[in-house]
Amino acid sequence: GAVVSQHPSRVICKSGTSVKIECRSLDFQATTMFWYRQFPKQSLMLMATSNEGSKATYEQGVEKDKFLINHASLTLSTLTVTSAHPEDSSFYICSALGQGGSGYTFGSGTRLTVV
Amino acid sequence: QKEVEQNSGPLSVPEGAIASLNCTYSDRGSQSFFWYRQYSGKSPELIMSIYSNGDKEDGRFTAQLNKASQYVSLLIRDSQPSDSATYLCAVPDNQGGKLIFGQGTELSVKP
Numbered sequence: 001g002a003v004v005s006q007h008p009s010r011v012i013c014k015s016g017t018s019v020k021i022e023c024r025s026l027d028f029q030a031t032t033m034f035w036y037r038q039f040p041k042q043s044l045m046l047m048a049t050s051n052e053g054s055k056a057t058y059e060q061g062v063e064k065d066k067f068l069i070n071h072a073s074l075t076l077s078t079l080t081v082t083s084a085h086p087e088d089s090s091f092y093i094c095s096a097l098g099q100g101g102s103g104y105t106f107g108s109g110t111r112l113t114v115v
Numbered sequence: 116q117k118e119v120e121q122n123s124g125p126l127s128v129p130e131g132a133i134a135s136l137n138c139t140y141s142d143r144g145s146q147s148f149f150w151y152r153q154y155s156g157k158s159p160e161l162i163m164s165i166y167s168n169g170d171k172e173d174g175r176f177t178a179q180l181n182k183a184s185q186y187v188s189l190l191i192r193d194s195q196p197s198d199s200a201t202y203l204c205a206v207p208d209n210q211g212g213k214l215i216f217g218q219g220t221e222l223s224v225k226p
Contacts, residue, residue, distance in 0.1 A: 042218070043219045046213055104149075106159055107158060109157065111156070
């Protein structure tokens with residue numbers, strides 16, 4: 001089946017630094033990538049939607065200059081958390097939507113801790 | 116804003132019992148419905164998808180869809196402790212395809 005590889009699985013960074021999270025679709029072309037954030041005991045909250053080769057669409061309340069999304073190819077999308085702060089500590093998950101109704105495939109998630 | 120609503124639980128059932136998880140959605144035009152299971156600290160995994168009114172069975176899992184009532188449910192027969200997880204109902208947004216998730220129902224199966 002379809003697989004999305006997400007890295008890193010866990011990262012600890014210092015406050016003020018930037019962290020990049022990668023999601024790669026291994027055996028299919030991801031026309032659309034969704035980026036979610038999940039705080040403890042809460043559901044997934046959509047941050048942004050990106051389509052290959054175009055600018056990401058951010059949900060209301062999500063700072064586009066803080067959460068930089070790049071979807072330069074049909075197999076790779078990245079989320080960069082810039083100038084991270086402790087309140088950005090969360091579980092970040094990508095989900096790829098393939099061509100031809102292949103459905104949604106989730107990455108394994110990245111646990112970000114900002115200290 | 117399209118909405119997906121679930122009882123947050125926790126729902127506790129004894130091992131071997133039937134667990135019933137419910138979900139309602141606001142967009143009458145929705146066509147696809149998904150149930151995901153999420154273990155603590157892990158990413159969601161797809162359990163069932165359903166597109167037509169009625170029941171869809173896959174092993175111990177049965178999804179039930181009633182579009183007139185805007186209601187989708189998930190039944191887990193012969194519940195096992197390994198079924199203990201949070202179950203998320205999700206409905207795609209018809210504009211762009213983003214998944215709208217319910218708040219999730221935490222299920223605990225007691226041995």
